[in-house]
Amino acid sequence: MSSPLYLAIDTPQLDSALALAQKVRHHVGGLKLGLEFFCANGHHGVHEMAKIGLPIFLDLKLHDIPNTVAKAVQALRPLEPAILTVHAAGGRAMMEEAKAVAGLNTKVVAVTVLTSLDAPDLDDIGVGGTPHDQVVRLAALARQSGLDGIVCSGQEVKAARKVWPGGFFVVPGVRPADGKAGDQKRIVTPAQAMGDGASILVVGRPISQSPDPDLAARAIEATL
């Protein structure tokens, strides 16, 4: 069975991204490419990373009017990503249209509440209630919109899985027990996230900034 651990590759440099992926490829289940990588390297960069032979997760967090997002998803179709993200806050029609035009082998998942936000941050942007309540609300909306799953923190994944038992749950904001949170505010350990129902874990800096990324990936895997 493939590892649930996906490595977040957050660099605009293709050569560094390839070198990092080569180091850890035997101990991760997939590669997550974000906006920074995609803006710098586009389709060519994704093709190069795909040559490593691991599933590609395109984390572009699309969020716009339905027509614009649908056209963007169509433009990404030739890349055949295993997973693609949109923002649940884009609403039902946007999510429905994104799913309708995505390739059959692409899971479209909705970002609910970024793991870098806490309750006061939600209050600042006019969202009342807790991250937990907002995640559960948006999980239900993503499900009704026909998506495959959501992105949420490990602090909410148990509750989200309860309302969507068959959903695909992507959990970033994961830190080993002694890991630095950095800009992440809702963190849990890899073992807790998996125990509470995550389908896959997204880990970036605890691996990419380690002096030995492969060792760091293996150490995380060993805790699962």
Ligand SMILES: O=c1ccn([C@@H]2O[C@H](COP(=O)(O)O)[C@@H](O)[C@H]2O)c(=O)[nH]1
């Ligand atoms: O809510 C979210 C959604 C996406 N991310 C992405 O995951 C990684 C996490 O990187 P770390 O270095 O392990 O913090 C990063 O690419 C984010 O864009 C997230 O953190 N939270």
